[in-house]
Amino acid sequence: MDRSETELMLKGYGLTTAEIFYRMPDFQRVLNSYVWQDYDLAPDHKRLFEFIEFWQREIEGPLHSVRFTHRKLIGPGEWRNMVGEFTLH
Template sequence: MPATDTELMLKGYGLTTAEFFYRMPDYTHVLNSYVWQDYDIAPDHPRLFKFVEFWQSEIEGPLHSVRFTHRKLLATGEWRNVVGEFTLH
């Protein structure tokens, strides 16, 4: 069973967003963009590089450039187990 998003964040994963600029196969002067997101581990970014390798081997549009950002959404020390919740009104 795959890990949930929260489990991945507790293991040190963060959200990586990448924008791929690529050339159209039939119109090489036209640049298109594709946005990709996944949970990944910085600074190595194994999932991002695996996707780049997939793109280069399987997609016809050659890559022009890739820019990405990584945000660690939750650190292990920030996690709190909440037992109850009180609602007023």
């Protein structure tokens, strides 16, 4: 079941961004990078680790390193539903 980004953020999810460094099978001296983003829960980062496991299982480019950051964009106390709008001038 897909949930909206707002629903995920209100449930505690934050935006996780990972920069994945890997080597091409034919060019081992060349280091490439791939940027991955998804909403994930800290400190477990289940979706990030699932992606890394998928990479190791399905993609031929061996991983060199992974650097990531996690940021909660909003929390339940920072959001409120507005019913109306008042405009002046």
